[in-house]
Amino acid sequence: MLLTACVATGWLTGGLFGWSLGCRRVTARRARIRREERRAPVVSMEVLLDLLPDAAVLLDGHGALRFANIEAKATFGEALGTIVRSPGMFAALRKLDGVTLQASGSLVIEVPVRRVVRVAVRLLPDALTTGPARVLAILSDHSEMDAVERMRADFVAYASHELRTPLAALSGFIETLRGPAANDPQAQQQFLGIMADQAARMQRLIEQLLELSRVEMLEHRKPRGRIEAASVIERVREETVAACTAKGVVLDTAYEPLSVAGDEEQIIRVLVNLVENALKYAKVEERPLRIRVRIEAQTQHGRAGVVFVVEDDGAGIDAAHLPRLTERFYRVEGRGRTSGAGYGLGLAIVRHIVDRHGGSFEIDSVVGKGTCCQVWLPVA
Amino acid sequence: MTEATHTVKSYEQELEHLRSLMRQMGGLVERQTAQAVKAIVDGDDEAAIEPPELDPEVDELEREAEALAIRILALRSPMAVDLRTIVAALKITGDLERIGDYASSIARRAMKLDMEGGPSLVGLRSMGRLVQDNLRRAIDALANEDRDASVAVWQADAAVDELYTAMFRELMTYMMEDPRNIGTCIHLMFVAKNLERIGDHTTNIAERVYYAVTGEMLPSVRPRGGRGNMASLQS
Numbered sequence: 001m002l003l004t005a006c007v008a009t010g011w012l013t014g015g016l017f018g019w020s021l022g023c024r025r026v027t028a029r030r031a032r033i034r035r036e037e038r039r040a041p042v043v044s045m046e047v048l049l050d051l052l053p054d055a056a057v058l059l060d061g062h063g064a065l066r067f068a069n070i071e072a073k074a075t076f077g078e079a080l081g082t083i084v085r086s087p088g089m090f091a092a093l094r095k096l097d098g099v100t101l102q103a104s105g106s107l108v109i110e111v112p113v114r115r116v117v118r119v120a121v122r123l124l125p126d127a128l129t130t131g132p133a134r135v136l137a138i139l140s141d142h143s144e145m146d147a148v149e150r151m152r153a154d155f156v157a158y159a160s161h162e163l164r165t166p167l168a169a170l171s172g173f174i175e176t177l178r179g180p181a182a183n184d185p186q187a188q189q190q191f192l193g194i195m196a197d198q199a200a201r202m203q204r205l206i207e208q209l210l211e212l213s214r215v216e217m218l219e220h221r222k223p224r225g226r227i228e229a230a231s232v233i234e235r236v237r238e239e240t241v242a243a244c245t246a247k248g249v250v251l252d253t254a255y256e257p258l259s260v261a262g263d264e265e266q267i268i269r270v271l272v273n274l275v276e277n278a279l280k281y282a283k284v285e286e287r288p289l290r291i292r293v294r295i296e297a298q299t300q301h302g303r304a305g306v307v308f309v310v311e312d313d314g315a316g317i318d319a320a321h322l323p324r325l326t327e328r329f330y331r332v333e334g335r336g337r338t339s340g341a342g343y344g345l346g347l348a349i350v351r352h353i354v355d356r357h358g359g360s361f362e363i364d365s366v367v368g369k370g371t372c373c374q375v376w377l378p379v380a
Numbered sequence: 381m382t383e384a385t386h387t388v389k390s391y392e393q394e395l396e397h398l399r400s401l402m403r404q405m406g407g408l409v410e411r412q413t414a415q416a417v418k419a420i421v422d423g424d425d426e427a428a429i430e431p432p433e434l435d436p437e438v439d440e441l442e443r444e445a446e447a448l449a450i451r452i453l454a455l456r457s458p459m460a461v462d463l464r465t466i467v468a469a470l471k472i473t474g475d476l477e478r479i480g481d482y483a484s485s486i487a488r489r490a491m492k493l494d495m496e497g498g499p500s501l502v503g504l505r506s507m508g509r510l511v512q513d514n515l516r517r518a519i520d521a522l523a524n525e526d527r528d529a530s531v532a533v534w535q536a537d538a539a540v541d542e543l544y545t546a547m548f549r550e551l552m553t554y555m556m557e558d559p560r561n562i563g564t565c566i567h568l569m570f571v572a573k574n575l576e577r578i579g580d581h582t583t584n585i586a587e588r589v590y591y592a593v594t595g596e597m598l599p600s601v602r603p604r605g606g607r608g609n610m611a612s613l614q615s
Contacts, residue, residue, distance in 0.1 A: 060396075062396050062397060062399070062400035063400055063403065063404070064396070064399065064400065064403070064523075065523075078520070081516075081519070081520040081523055081524070082407070082410060082516050082519075082520070085403040085404065085406055085407035085410075085519070085523070086407045086410070086411060087407055087408050087411050087434070089407070090404055090407065108414075109410075109414070110414040110417070110418070110509075110512055111414075111509065111512045111513040111516050112513060112516070300532075301528045301529070301531060301532040302528035303528070319542075320545075320546055320549065322542070323506070323539060323542040323543045323546055324502070324503060324506065324543070324546060326506070327502045327503075327505075327506055328502070329502075330502065
């Protein structure tokens with residue numbers, strides 16, 4: 001009833017707009033039309049809900065999800081199932097007993113990504129219960145605030161932990177330069193070289209930490225835009241070909257002319273990251289390394305999608321490390337020690353980006369044979 | 381309204397109610413698991429209180445679902461997909477209840493655990509995440525009666541086994557390094573084992589969903605991870 005009234009008033013104001021005011025006859029005719037309008041609503045509730053800028057869902061008398069509006073699907077996606085069956089939602093629904101017509105509550109879910117959601121539920125008036133739907137629930141996402149809060153704490157913890165080592169080395173050398181090496185130009189040059197390396201290391205670390213927190217911030221925001229295979233390949237080539245040539249690595253690329261929904265910039269970052277990893281860690285002495293990047297269509301569990309593959313024929317990774325590679329600061333010991341090793345943040349960033357796109361990330365590797373990283377994104 | 385449609389309607393209502401009970405249980409155990417994992421990896425004592433508190437509610441729902449399932453079986457003689465749904469529901473609620481128990485047990489252990497200077501919990505964190513995500517997808521598959529999704533969950537448990545084996549090896553090393561770590565490590569070992577069991581029950585749920593939807597059983601041998609390494613460690 002409420003919504004029908006809204007339609008009618010909305011329609012009426014729309015109708016009055018552009019008419020000269022104070023024309024009684026016209027107003028009377030409008031009112032008659034309005035009464036007719038009320039008797040036969042032309043707009044379904046679902047269509048109206050789709051127009052709302054807020055996430056709204058309809059639930060039946062058993063709490064099952066019957067409809068989700070466009071905004072709800074865009075904001076929450078596959079997390080909707082978990083949200084509507086969470087204890088917080090059922091607690092709010094239990095308050096609606098026919099006397100109480102509205103209630104609210106809040107809920108937190110941890111997977112696929114952490115979300116803090118406020119929910120307001122409204123019992124539908126009789127006039128609107130022709131279908132199975134009985135309850136309207138408006139969901140508001142408070143995840144971003146929560147994420148900022150947690151990230152600040154995390155950042156301080158990680159940064160202080162990881163920056164302490166190079167900082168300690170720096171102050172050690174400064175001490176030496178001031179004291180014992182004050183008059184030894186040769187030692188000074190050597191120490192300054194080491195200090196420059198350490199400073200560069202710290203800078204790279206800070207950049208990666210910042211990128212990680214940016215990626216985390218965006219994680220619960222659905223990516224918009226499209227990814228074109230051709231331009232991805234071109235950009236990845238541009239950004240990595242110099243490093244490959246410098247190391248004598250062959251870079252092959254192949255792609256099918258595909259396009260998929262997502263944030264192109266982020267996917268390029270993912271692929272560049274994976275290629276750089278291969279450059280850093282997959283080196284073998286006996287033969288020149290070959291890295292292959294390809295993009296092709298692939299169906300996973302009945303869902304159409306596109307797979308982005310980065311494979312090399314290098315050293316490979318021991319199976320024991322594979323499940324843990326995407327953890328922050330996880331490093332495989334003994335790998336790439338010599339060439340200014342990474343911080344174990346690259347793949348954590350990759351995982352966050354893939355999670356945001358609702359895709360999957362897999363690493364297969366055979367020691368001595370090579371590694372194959374696959375990022376799969378669903379088409380729809 | 382004729383008698384026939386009335387009967388059909390309330391039968392449909394009963395089935396809907398059964399599904400609703402399962403979803404509610406699912407939501408509760410998801411919450412229990414999430415809080416349990418949080419309690420252990422973030423050392424959050426407040427989170428540790430919730431899972432055991434939710435246990436009676438889960439048990440109550442299980443009893444209610446069981447009674448309803450038996451009632452439908454006795455009074456309606458359901459056939460085909462309905463029959464499979466009800467039989468699967470009996471087993472799925474059992475699996476969910478067990479998952480709730482494991483989550484509570486993890487939470488109780490978290491309260492006892494003093495993690496000062498103990499081993500790193502990153503491995504446990506990613507295992508917890510993976511298990512939670514599989515559980516979520518299994519319950520989604522249940523709610524949407526989605527065959528493909530259930531197969532995906534069924535296959536995804538291999539990664540949990542992999543992580544469990546990795547954890548096992550890591551904790552073992554810690555214990556060998558310093559006997560003072562043994563107390564903490566044993567607790568963490570049980571936590572990892574409980575998470576792995578939650579993963580197994582999640583797989584069971586996926587199997588039942590597949591059965592309820594298709595009428596066929598998934599093969600009894602499931603893709604498993606980490607077995608080879610396990611054998612060499614335990615011998």
